[in-house]
Every structure is written in structure tokens, then in C-alpha cells.
Amino acid sequence: xxxxxxxxxxxxxxxxxxIDTDQIIxxxxxxxxxxxxxxxxxxxxxxxxxxxxEKVDFVLNSPASLGCxxxxxxxxxxxxxxxxxxxxxxxxxxxxxxxxTEIADIFRSNSLKNGLLPVLVQSQVHERLxxxxxxxxxxxxxxxxxxxxDGTSATFPIDAFARYCLMQxxxxxxxxxxxLNEIIRYEQQRPWTP
Amino acid sequence: xxxxSPTTLFDKVWQDHIVAAETPDTPAVLYVDLHLIHEVTxxxxxxxxxxxxxxxxxxxxxxxxxxxxxxxxxxxxFTDLARAGDSAARQVRRMExxxxxxxxxxxGFGSEHRGIVHVIGPELGATQPGKTIxxxxxxxxxxxxxxxxxxxxxTTEVGHVLATQCLLQRRPKTLSVEIDGGLAKGVTAKDVILxxxxxxxxxxxxxxxxxxxxxxVEAMSMDERMTVCNMSIEAGARAGMIAxxxxxxxxxxxxxRAPKGTAWDAALERWRALRSDPGAVFDRAVxxxxxxxxxxxxxxxNPGMVAAVDAVIPDGAGxxxxxxxxxxxQLEPGQKLSDVSVDFxxxxxxxxxxxxxxxxxxxVLRGRKIADGVTMLVVPGSQQVKKEAEAIGLDEIFRSSGxxxxxxxxxxxxxxxxxTVPRGxxxxxxxNRNFEGRxxxxxxxxxxxxxxxxxxxxxxxxxDPRRYL
Numbered sequence: 001x002x003x004x005x006x007x008x009x010x011x012x013x014x015x016x017x018x019i020d021t022d023q024i025i026x027x028x029x030x031x032x033x034x035x036x037x038x039x040x041x042x043x044x045x046x047x048x049x050x051x052x053x054e055k056v057d058f059v060l061n062s063p064a065s066l067g068c069x070x071x072x073x074x075x076x077x078x079x080x081x082x083x084x085x086x087x088x089x090x091x092x093x094x095x096x097x098x099x100x101t102e103i104a105d106i107f108r109s110n111s112l113k114n115g116l117l118p119v120l121v122q123s124q125v126h127e128r129l130x131x132x133x134x135x136x137x138x139x140x141x142x143x144x145x146x147x148x149x150d151g152t153s154a155t156f157p158i159d160a161f162a163r164y165c166l167m168q169x170x171x172x173x174x175x176x177x178x179x180l181n182e183i184i185r186y187e188q189q190r191p192w193t194p
Numbered sequence: 195x196x197x198x199s200p201t202t203l204f205d206k207v208w209q210d211h212i213v214a215a216e217t218p219d220t221p222a223v224l225y226v227d228l229h230l231i232h233e234v235t236x237x238x239x240x241x242x243x244x245x246x247x248x249x250x251x252x253x254x255x256x257x258x259x260x261x262x263x264x265x266x267x268x269x270x271x272f273t274d275l276a277r278a279g280d281s282a283a284r285q286v287r288r289m290e291x292x293x294x295x296x297x298x299x300x301x302g303f304g305s306e307h308r309g310i311v312h313v314i315g316p317e318l319g320a321t322q323p324g325k326t327i328x329x330x331x332x333x334x335x336x337x338x339x340x341x342x343x344x345x346x347x348x349t350t351e352v353g354h355v356l357a358t359q360c361l362l363q364r365r366p367k368t369l370s371v372e373i374d375g376g377l378a379k380g381v382t383a384k385d386v387i388l389x390x391x392x393x394x395x396x397x398x399x400x401x402x403x404x405x406x407x408x409x410x411v412e413a414m415s416m417d418e419r420m421t422v423c424n425m426s427i428e429a430g431a432r433a434g435m436i437a438x439x440x441x442x443x444x445x446x447x448x449x450x451r452a453p454k455g456t457a458w459d460a461a462l463e464r465w466r467a468l469r470s471d472p473g474a475v476f477d478r479a480v481x482x483x484x485x486x487x488x489x490x491x492x493x494x495x496n497p498g499m500v501a502a503v504d505a506v507i508p509d510g511a512g513x514x515x516x517x518x519x520x521x522x523x524q525l526e527p528g529q530k531l532s533d534v535s536v537d538f539x540x541x542x543x544x545x546x547x548x549x550x551x552x553x554x555x556x557x558v559l560r561g562r563k564i565a566d567g568v569t570m571l572v573v574p575g576s577q578q579v580k581k582e583a584e585a586i587g588l589d590e591i592f593r594s595s596g597x598x599x600x601x602x603x604x605x606x607x608x609x610x611x612x613x614t615v616p617r618g619x620x621x622x623x624x625x626n627r628n629f630e631g632r633x634x635x636x637x638x639x640x641x642x643x644x645x646x647x648x649x650x651x652x653x654x655x656x657x658d659p660r661r662y663l
Contacts, residue, residue, distance in 0.1 A: 017515050018396055018496050022629040027608040031263050031281035033237035033288050035349075045631045050617075074514065076397040079430060079496075080629060081608075082332040083235065084348035102397055105366075105432050106332060110348035159364060161220050172350075173242075176358045179214055179223050183360055186213040186225055192464060194227035194255060194325055 001115045003169030006140050007096055009069035012059055013133035019073055020080035021107060025089045027081075038085055039092030060093075064134055069096040072129045076100075078107025087111045097139055099146070101126045112162040113172060119146055119156045141167055200471035202368050203437050204403045207343040207468070211326045213360055221362040227325040228255055229355045230311045231298070233289035234262040234610070235330030239353035240292040250296040252359045257320060258293045258300040260286055261310045263610045266573050266600035269303050282611065296356075309576020309602040312336040312544040316420065317578055319449025323438035323465040328355060333544045333626065334433075335426040339419035340446070341438035341468045343403070346427065366432065367477035369402040370470075373410040375485030380660040382554070383418035384546060384624065384643035386410065387425040388490040390482050392500040399431025402477065405470060406436050410484035416445040417550040424545045425626050428497040437469035489659055491531060492628045492641040494519035499628075503646055503658045506530050522630055523638050524618075531656045534640070538621035539570040539597075539651040540633070541644055543607035546624035547575030549582050551644045555624075556588045558648035558662045559595040565654030570597035571613065573605040597651070609634050622650040 029041040047058050054061045071090070077100045078086060087110050090098070097117035108118045119139060121129070128148065129135065135149045141163060147153040165172055187193075201209075208224075216222035229252075236258075243250070250256060263282035293300035301308040307318060312333055315321040323341035328334060330352045337344035347361065354361055371394075373386055391398070404426050411419065419436050426434030443462060446452045453461045488502035499519060501508060509527040510516030520526065525534065541547070541555045552574060564570050572592045574580040580602055583589060589599045606613040607625035614634030615621040621639050624647050625632075628639035642650065645659035652662065 016518070020496070020627075020629045022608075022627065022632050026631055026635075027610045030234050030610060031285050033241075033285055035238045045635055050635070076400070076430065079396060080332065080427075080627060082330060082346035082348055084238075084330075084350060102400060104397070104430060105400060106346055106348060106427075110350065113348065113350040159221070160218060161362070164219075172362055173246075173354055173357060175220075176223065176354055176360055176362060179360070180358070182213050182223065183225070183358060190210075190225075192460070194322075 001169050001171060004096070004115055004117065004166050005142055006138065007069060007117065008136065008138040009096070010067070010134050010136050011070045011072045011099070011129060012065045012068040013072045013130055014059060015074055015130045017074035018076045018079055021078055021083050021086040022080055024078065024086040025083065030083060030085055035084070035088045037092060038089035039094070042089040042093045067094070069094060070099060070137060070139070071095045071097070072099045074100065075102045077103050079104040082106045082110070084110045084114070087114045087116045091116050099126070099129060112159070112166065115166060117141070117166070121146065121154055121156060125154050200474040202470045202474045202476060203341060203405055203435055203468055204343065204368050207324055207326065207341070208365065210324065211343070216364060221364050224361050224363045225326060226255070226328050226355050226359055226361060228257070228315070228320055228327040230315055230327065230329035230334070231256060231258045231352065232261050232311050232329070232331065233285050235349050236292065236352055237285065237288045238349050239356060240296070242353045243296070243356055248357045250298060250356045253297040255359060256298045256356070257315070258289065258298050259308055259311050259314055260289060260302055261602070262604045262608070264603045265611055266603045266605045266613055268601060306577050306581070309578065310544045310547060310604055312424065313547060313575030313579065316340065316416070317449070317576055319446050319452030322446065322452065322461070323442060323468050328361065332427040333424050335431070336420050336424040336544055338423040338426065338433050338435040339416060340442055341435060341465065343433060343435065345432040367402045369399055369404045369431065370476040370479040371404050371406050372408040372479065372481045373406060373484045374408045374481060375410060375483060376413065377410055377484050377487065380489055380645060380663050381487050382643040382645060383414055383421040385487055385490040386482065386484060387422045388492065388497065388500045388641060389487050391425065391429045391497050392490070393482060394429055394480055396428060396496050396498040397430040399426060399429035402431050404429070404431045404434040405476070406434060408484070411436055412439065415550060416441060417548040420548070421545055425497065428626055438465050489643060489646050491622070491646060491656055493523060493525055493531065495522055495628055495630050497626065497628060497641060501531060503531055503656065532658065534656045535620065536568055536622050536650045536655055537619035538615045539564070539568060539647050540573070540606040540621055540623040540625060541647055542571065542573030542575070542605050543625035544575065544604070545626045546644050547573060547579065549579050551624065552579070552583050552588050555644040555648040556591040558645055558652065558659060559597070560591050562595055562652050564596040564651040568651050568654055570651045571600060571606055572597050573600045574602050576602045606633055608632060615639070622647045622656060
């Protein structure tokens with residue numbers, strides 16, 4: 001995982017609430033045994049027609065979306081299944097942060113483990129972002145601040161440990177492994193065994 | 195565990211599994227008692243293990259099955275398997291190799307215990323009160339019906355559990371959902387949970403663990419409690435729990451993985467303490483009036499867009515996404531739900547594929563024929579459920595009514611295995627998600643109970659099951 005400190009990009013906006021992980025990547029693409037190259041399936045059924053051609057009116061197909069690394073989405077983004085293929089597909093496509101007023105629990109947890117930044121904002125900031133697609137915004141993980149094109153800024157909440165791991169580019173498994181002695185002690189001392 | 199002040203069921207189980215307490219800088223290290231794995235969300239985790247030279251730390255606390263991408267037609271050879279798609283066959287092969295290499299018990303093809311991961315855990319008695327249970331699947335919340343703390347995790351976390359038997363977790367909040375009153379005839383656990391999601395919203399439980407309580411919950415069988423807890427994730431909650439009681443203990447006693455003899459007595463004593471103390475404080479609380487409920491069906495593209503089966507589609511004017519959802523569903527506000535034509539009916543999934551679900555569907559279908567033009571699939575949740583259903587002749591009832599009787603698996607719930615609903619067709623389904631394209635590209639899904647689904651198959655339209663009872 002690459003270390004992240006700052007991110008600056010134009011936004012791509014999907015002003016839809018409750019975007020579920022079946023939309024982000026449909027289940028029929030989950031028969032893979034790899035986490036690579038899933039970007040081509042991102043929002044597949046919203047992006048492509050039956051014959052495989054692109055739907056020109058879908059925002060990710062617009063030339064203006066090219067190179068945008070920040071996705072602004074409606075409330076409750078990433079609800080539904082636990083498939084980590086959803087953040088994998090977004091990252092492979094080039095999205096590095098998702099901004100919304102609410103992001104579903106499992107999706108958020110999966111994102112943090114892969115270097116995809118979930119950024120929660122208040123509705124006032126959210127509404128502004130929804131109204132200005134393509135706006136250039138910056139995200140500073142060090143100060144946990146989101147700054148909009150007009151200079152207004154807002155801080156966003158993020159778990160301190162997840163933030164540390166993202167800034168170092170480290171996998172959380174390493175930390176768990178350092179607790180091995182405590183895990184063994186727990187197993188030896190617990191009053192019942194599963 | 196007892197600190198003097200009243201605590202919730204969730205807190206009791208949570209506290210019992212803390213290896214290292216959380217601090218402002220670090221999450222809690224939470225011990226996992228049972229790790230369930232399946233073919234779809236594990237291959238990448240095993241790759242990480244292999245690349246890092248790690249072992250599975252507790253294969254004895256890990257159980258594998260094949261369910262998501264497996265065919266529901268009989269599998270006699272690898273050629274049959276490849277029918278579901280070459281990549282699906284490869285994924286199943288990989289699961290078999292991974293389990294064999296890392297010493298994990300796998301209920302594969304040929305095993306009489308194979309089935310949907312959330313059906314076989316309880317069926318084996320591996321799901322028990324007070325355990326922490328995780329799986330790379332959001333419907334792991336199902337196991338909370340036994341008073342376990344059970345939740346879905348991603349593939350990276352699957353790797354964490356395989357390697358350490360632990361997870362890094364922040365303590366979630368608690369939400370009490372009290373379901374009061376008795377349920378009217380024809381109103382089932384599925385209707386209760388659909389109504390609950392409609393009431394609190396598809397994000398109403400985000401950040402929370404739900405505890406379902408109240409007279410209606412206490413009166414439910416284990417199959418019904420599992421249906422309720424299963425769909426906790428559809429309200430955004432990662433877990434749902436129900437305090438274990440005599441119904442729970444009677445279900446578990448004698449099952450292959452349940453404790454035996456003196457171990458059973460000791461477990462029972464421990465399990466009886468697993469309930470929220472009087473006066474325990476929840477972060478939030480809501481009440482659902484069970485007595486007022488009708489059979490429920492969804493009309494939109496998320497499980498919160500739900501109405502009584504005898505109602506008309508509401509006018510959601512002004513609600514964001516409402517029109518887009520109805521456009522996708524090809525439905526109109528004001529339209530009677532009972533006028534909506536049905537092309538497919540699916541009885542199955544981790545929500546409603548247990549024996550009592552099949553019995554309910556069969557009670558409606560017995561001696562009747564499904565409508566012309568309706569394709570109906572009945573997919574038992576496990577090979578065990580299949581065997582039990584066949585022993586009491588349910589397969590015959592389904593077949594003679596015109597339905598197809600299949601092998602176990604997730605099947606048409608998510609259409610990964612080739613069991614899909616064609617574009618534009620409407621499916622009344624006992625599964626858990628009516629998202630766009632969930633059952634096939636362009637497929638339109640209406641979620642319902644097994645009773646309502648069976649009644650709809652007979653009528654060829656969305657139908658009120660009370661007409662047939």
C-alpha cells in the first residue's frame with residue numbers, strides 16, 4: 001500500500017444516495033482469484049450498454065472525468081455486500097478518495113485497508129461539492145482537512161490508527177502480529193474455549 | 195464480565211473477547227471464535243498468507259464451504275462445475291487447494307454438510323451463544339440470532355483472522371429494536387424485518403449493533419430469528435443479536451458441533467447469563483409494532499422501499515432517488531401492488547432457505563399449480579435442508595406445482611452461478627437485496643416472505659398470501 005499524505009484533484013460527482021456495492025462492481029465479476037484489474041468492471045452496468053459500448057451520458061465516461069481521483073457521492077455510499085472488490089475496483093480505476101455525508105461501515109473499513117480515503121463531510125459542504133462537479137479540491141490527511149476551490153475548508157473524522165497506517169503506507173496485519181503474545185495469553189486464560 | 199452496572203447483551207460478548215483494549219490511538223484487538231470462509235472472498239487473503247510465509251493460526255476454528263459461485267444443478271464432474279463459468283470453476287478449485295494446503299475443514303462437493311455458509315454454521319451447531327463469528331460476507335449477521343456477535347468482514351480482514359485469529363475493531367454503538375405484540379396470520383419474520391428496515395431506513399443502523407427484543411421476537415423460532423438478524427446489514431448495521439433462551443438451547447442440543455455432556459451443562463449456565471440486564475442503556479432505541487403489520491413487499495431498488503402487499507405504491511415525490519428507482523422497476527406511484535405481473539419466483543438464500551421456509555412455501559403450493567409463464571426455483575439452503583425436505587415430500591409438492599427443485603447454494607440471490615433473472619423480468623424473491631441488477635442485468639426484484647413468494651407464483655402477480663391460508 002502506498003503512503004498517502006495529501007491528495008489534490010478535480011472531483012467526479014455521482015449525486016445518488018445509497019449506491020450499493022452491487023452497482024460499484026456486480027457480483028458476476030467476483031469469480032476472480034486476484035485483486036488486480038477490476039477497474040474495468042467499476043460501475044459496469046451503469047457504464048456500459050448491453051452490446052458493451054459505453055453509455056455516453058454516464059459521468060465516468062465523460063472526458064471531463066478523466067484523471068479525477070476524488071469521487072463525491074450521495075449519502076450511504078458503499079452499502080450492501082462486504083466485497084472488498086468494491087474499493088479494489090475504485091482504486092484500479094484511479095479513484096483515491098470518496099466524499100459523502102455517510103459511508104457504509106464495511107465499505108469504509110475495507111477502503112481504509114487499501115489506501116482509499118473515505119471522507120465524511122457535513123451536508124453544507126456536501127451540497128456545495130454536489131453542485132460543482134469538476135471542482136479542484138485537496139485533502140490533507142496530516143491535518144485531516146478538506147479544502148475546496150474557494151479556499152473554504154472543513155476537517156473530517158478518521159480513526160487515528162487507520163490514519164497512521166495510511167500515512168505510513170503500512171498494513172494493519174503487522175500491528176496485529178506484534179500482539180501475538182497477548183493473543184496467546186488470552187487463549188490460555190479465557191474461562192471457556194470455543 | 196460483571197462490572198455491577200447493567201450492560202447490554204452486545205457488551206457482554208464484546209468484553210469477553212477483548213485481547214487488548216482500545217485506546218484513542220489503537221483499536222481493540224478482538225478475538226474470533228469461529229471464522230467461516232467461502233470461495234469468493236478468500237482467495238486473495240490466502241495469497242497474502244502464502245506470499246508472507248504465514249500459516250493459518252487456528253484452522254480448528256475455521257470452517258469452509260462452497261456456496262456463492264456453485265451450480266444448483268447436480269455436480270458430478272468438473273465439467274458440470276465449469277458450466278457456471280470457467281472462472282467460477284477455477285475459484286472453487288482454488289478454495290479446495292487453499293483449504294487442503296492450510297489444513298482447513300471444507301464442506302465441498304460430495305459433503306452432506308455443504309450449503310450456504312450462514313445455513314450450515316447453525317445447522318452444525320458451530321454457531322453458539324456468546325461466540326464471536328466472522329465471515330467475508332455481510333450476511334454473517336444471521337448468526338446473531340443465537341446471541342453471538344457475528345459480522346461481515348472484507349478480504350483483508352479475512353487474512354488478519356486467518357493469520358492471527360483476531361481483528362482490530364472500534365466498539366460500535368448499540369441500537370435496541372423492540373418488536374412488540376403478536377404477529378397476525380400470514381405475517382412472518384421476513385415481513386417484520388422488511389417493515390423494520392422501512393421504518394429505520396437502509397442506513398438507520400449504520401455504526402450500530404442491533405439487539406432485537408420484545409414479545410414478537412421471543413415467540414419466534416430459530417429459523418425466524420435468523421431471518422430477522424440476517425437482514426440487519428440491510429439497515430446498515432453490521433450485526434444483529436437476539437438473547438439466547440430455551441428456544442435457542444433446544445435448537446442446539448444434540449447438533450454435531452454443540453457441546454455434549456458436562457460441557458453442555460457448563461455452556462448452558464454461561465449462555466443463560468447472555469442477556470441485556472434490566473436498565474441496560476442503548477445508544478438508541480426504536481419500537482416496531484408487530485401487531486399492526488401486514489405481509490410486506492419491496493417496490494423499489496433498496497430494501498427500505500417497502501409497503502404492505504395489499505397497498506398501493508406510495509408517492510415518494512421529493513424523496514431523492516425515488517423516481518429513479520420506480521423507473522428501473524417499471525412501476526408507478528398509486529399502482530396497486532397486486533396488479534404487478536410476476537415472471538420469476540425464487541425461494542432460497544441465507545435469508546429464507548431453511549426447512550421451515552420451504553414448509554411455508556409448500557403449504558401454499560400444495561395441490562395447486564403455479565401460473566403459466568412463471569418460472570419458479572426452490573433452492574434449499576444446504577444439502578442437509580434438501581435431505582430433510584425430501585424426507586417429508588416437499589420436493590414432490592414443489593415439482594408437481596411446476597417449480598424447479600435444486601441443489602443448495604446462494605443461487606439466484608446474487609446470480610453469480612448462472613442462475614439469473616433475464617433483463618426486464620420481474621422476480622418475487624425471498625432473498626435480501628433488491629438492488630439494480632442484483633439477480634441479473636436489468637432484472638427487477640421484489641423482496642417477500644416465502645408465503646408471499648409462493649402465493650405470487652400461483653397468481654402470476656404479486657399476491658397476498660392470506661388468500662391462500
